[in-house]
Amino acid sequence: MSEPAVQGRRRDALLLRGGTALWGDALEPRPFETLLIEGGRVVGMDVGAGDRDDPVVMDLDGAYVLPGLIDCHVHFDLAAHPAAYEHYGAGCLVRSLTAVHNGLVALTYGITAVRDLGSLDHGVIDYAAKVAGGQIVGPRVIAAGRPITTTGGHFAQYGRIADGPDAVRLAVREQIAGGARVIKLMATGGISTPGDPGASQFTLEELSVAVDEAHRRGAKVAAHAHTRDGVLTALKAGVDTIEHAAFADEETLEALVSARATLVPTVSALTPIEPGRGIPAATVEKSLRARPLYRDSTRRAIAAGVTIAAGTDAGTALNPIGGLVDELELYVALGMTPSDAVRSATVTAGRAIGGELGVLAPDRPADLVVVDENPTENLTVLRRPRHVISAGRLIDLDWSRRTVAEMREVVTGSAGTGTGGSRT
Ligand SMILES: [Zn+2]
Numbered sequence: 001m002s003e004p005a006v007q008g009r010r011r012d013a014l015l016l017r018g019g020t021a022l023w024g025d026a027l028e029p030r031p032f033e034t035l036l037i038e039g040g041r042v043v044g045m046d047v048g049a050g051d052r053d054d055p056v057v058m059d060l061d062g063a064y065v066l067p068g069l070i071d072c073h074v075h076f077d078l079a080a081h082p083a084a085y086e087h088y089g090a091g092c093l094v095r096s097l098t099a100v101h102n103g104l105v106a107l108t109y110g111i112t113a114v115r116d117l118g119s120l121d122h123g124v125i126d127y128a129a130k131v132a133g134g135q136i137v138g139p140r141v142i143a144a145g146r147p148i149t150t151t152g153g154h155f156a157q158y159g160r161i162a163d164g165p166d167a168v169r170l171a172v173r174e175q176i177a178g179g180a181r182v183i184k185l186m187a188t189g190g191i192s193t194p195g196d197p198g199a200s201q202f203t204l205e206e207l208s209v210a211v212d213e214a215h216r217r218g219a220k221v222a223a224h225a226h227t228r229d230g231v232l233t234a235l236k237a238g239v240d241t242i243e244h245a246a247f248a249d250e251e252t253l254e255a256l257v258s259a260r261a262t263l264v265p266t267v268s269a270l271t272p273i274e275p276g277r278g279i280p281a282a283t284v285e286k287s288l289r290a291r292p293l294y295r296d297s298t299r300r301a302i303a304a305g306v307t308i309a310a311g312t313d314a315g316t317a318l319n320p321i322g323g324l325v326d327e328l329e330l331y332v333a334l335g336m337t338p339s340d341a342v343r344s345a346t347v348t349a350g351r352a353i354g355g356e357l358g359v360l361a362p363d364r365p366a367d368l369v370v371v372d373e374n375p376t377e378n379l380t381v382l383r384r385p386r387h388v389i390s391a392g393r394l395i396d397l398d399w400s401r402r403t404v405a406e407m408r409e410v411v412t413g414s415a416g417t418g419t420g421g422s423r424t
Pocket residue numbers: 073074075117313
């Protein structure tokens with residue numbers, strides 16, 4: 001699927017004129033006369049167009065340019081149905097289209113990269129490869145393939161069950177052989193599935209084997225963990241990110257700091273969960289009980305100086321892709337500065353997922369968002385990106401929104417529950 005208009009010309013160089021960049025690791029506001037992009041990468045600021053004869057020129061009229069936003073925790077083959085996992089019954093065509101739909105929605109919100117932390121099969125990995133190859137318009141996707149869990153553990157109904165160190169090693173190898181660039185481990189129970197969300201699942205030995213296998217193959221490891229024992233065991237095993245930590249005590253937060261691990265809270269995922277919205281009663285009950293504790297846990301994590309990368313758990317019940325700013329605003333409500341909130345979805349997120357994303361600097365990938373004001377002073381402007389640039393290409397936002405609207409019925413109507421889907 002290729003886009004018409006500006007993208008269709010595929011001109012290699014793009015020259016932005018007259019804006020302010022949130023530059024480098026510091027996100028320092030720096031006014032520029034020109035910002036040159038070529039070959040999908042940032043060349044530099046005020047370097048002119050050189051001898052490039054035909055760059056696409058865009059006047060920014062004082063707008064701000066920042067690194068494209070990164071959502072570190074999504075599920076791209078889910079459609080935010082009230083009973084989220086019923087979508088897995090929709091079949092591979094609809095789930096594939098769901099990934100394409102979610103990718104376009106993400107771009108319209110300025111999200112130029114996501115980490116997919118677990119899908120039913122390797123469809124999202126295939127989608128990621130097609131995006132990387134320029135055949136599908138979408139954000140970059142670092143995909144986990146199937147999440148690895150235990151017999152009777154969180155997500156066991158759909159995940160890759162592995163019991164014992166050898167089985168865990170095999171499960172990790174399967175994901176990496178399939179193209180996974182991150183490994184997702186379910187270290188404790190969950191809120192959206194039956195059972196105690198605090199119950200530990202894997203042993204230290206199992207988690208350590210998974211980390212060893214993943215790291216030797218150049219993949220990072222994300223551990224879903226809500227409580228003390230699960231988080232501490234996962235950290236001891238050497239995982240890179242802890243997902244959620246909804247019920248963390250002080251010792252757990254100190255351990256996160258001293259392990260220099262990154263927490264991806266996804267604390268806004270529970271916001272839409274209320275009775276009477278079609279969400280299974282058991283999930284509603286657990287979520288309502290967890291919500292104040294989860295927010296308090298995140299508030300204390302921010303206060304304790306835990307490194308936080310932004311993620312939404314998008315795809316889960318009534319939590320469609322695109323809600324990253326809701327998550328950032330909740331961090332601010334829980335004590336983070338707006339500037340650090342922007343950092344959590346750019347610089348810190350880029351480090352968490354590995355690689356060179358999340359920073360606007362020379363020779364970095366040109367994944368950029370243009371907004372009307374400085375988002376570190378007013379986060380809300382991130383809700384209305386003026387332009388989105390992905391791998392050096394200007395995204396046609398109108399085309400993306402129209403295509404999303406055309407796909408919406410097949411994506412959201414498939415499970416017969418209907419009210420999930422897109423935010424747009
Ligand atoms: Zn998740």
